[in-house]
Amino acid sequence: MPMHIETLSLISAIQSLALAVLLWAGTHGGPGAARTSLKLRAGALAVESAGWGMLAAQAWLHPAQLLLGGNALNLLAQGMSVVALRMLLGEPLRWRVVLAIGVVGWLGVGWLGVVEPDYRLRVLWGSAAILVDIGLRMQALLHGGLRRSSRARVALLAMCSLSVLLLLWRNGQLWFDLNPPANIMQPDTANYLYVLLSGMQPLFLSIGFLLLYSETLQRELHLLARVDALTGVKNRLALTETAAQLLSQAARVGRPLGVLMIDADHFKSVNDRFGHGGGDKVLLALVGSIRATLRASNVIGRIGGEEFVVLAPDTSLDDALVLAERIRETVECTPLLVDGHLLQLTVSIGAVAGAPGEHDVKGLLQRADAALYAAKRAGRNRVMAADPELVRRALSVS
């Protein structure tokens, strides 16, 4: 079938531009870094489109203009895509490396195209630069904290591998074919195939990038839905999930799980005195005090207004009581400065330990809550352990 490199290039230019517009249109909303990466990817597509446009308009361009301009745009687009992908994955951007690859690649291609023309070496040089860029992408995909099952990861890794194969085939064909094309514009089946396949890459890479973008948003939403916006600790949903995991773990290793339910005393009066904003600052400071007494394996979450839960793996009831007393003492002995006034906050704590093999998170939290209720009733600023009779009574009250 007769084909024209110019026509193929024009189709790729239009396709890349359309993709750039689509991706740009999708950059509204979404969290900061992911949105910026999508914009960068859209920008790369626009630059790539201009590169294809130059190839399509080769009849009106001087060969040196086409060579230097086309390769500059191509290398720039590759570099921008690498940085966009790494940004989306939260990996170090390595933009200096990317810039150096682009500049060295472009200078080499220019030298081998204008000063000492050698088509095969020029393609090899340009391909080497693009291969390093692809390597940076694959490295980010392999180490970027994506789940192994991530579809976007698989799709993009496959695309990168195909790009490598295409470059290897292109160079192999130039070095080992008996009758290789003398330049990209020559009407030749290998050239048609190369231009056609490289022209399809922006489409497939963009689909992979969008898949990755959507996975990233889902992951961020999942995390956001599990964090308490004020204090940054786990919220009720996340804490219940973690408690269930820790209980299963405790059952597996045959060790108890300590649970503390902590509630600030007379917090309403704090709000009345300092306003809601001042109360929020006190809650933040309270989390800081509690955290200061915890071990790395302990987990803290906020399950209500001024109510927190601490999960302590491998902790018996006795040890949980010791930990609770340490928290109570730390809070009592740490005066808080709110709007220039010193505030002496205290907490009441209910302590319980999930027996090895226990799986009922709700029941465990109810027991801790009953112990907390008892600590409040007994005068506040104290620690109480759950006892069965107390729990029975508390549950019949609620």
Ligand SMILES: Nc1nc2c(ncn2[C@@H]2O[C@H](COP(=O)(O)OP(=O)(O)OP(=O)(O)O)[C@@H](O)[C@H]2O)c(=O)[nH]1
């Ligand atoms: N500043 C602030 N206050 C909150 C927040 N969530 C709940 N509160 C307040 O916490 C107070 C809790 O009051 P109560 O349940 O009566 O308890 P308390 O005054 O601490 O009394 P005891 O728990 O019985 O010692 C209420 O005034 C709520 O408005 C919050 O996110 N920020």
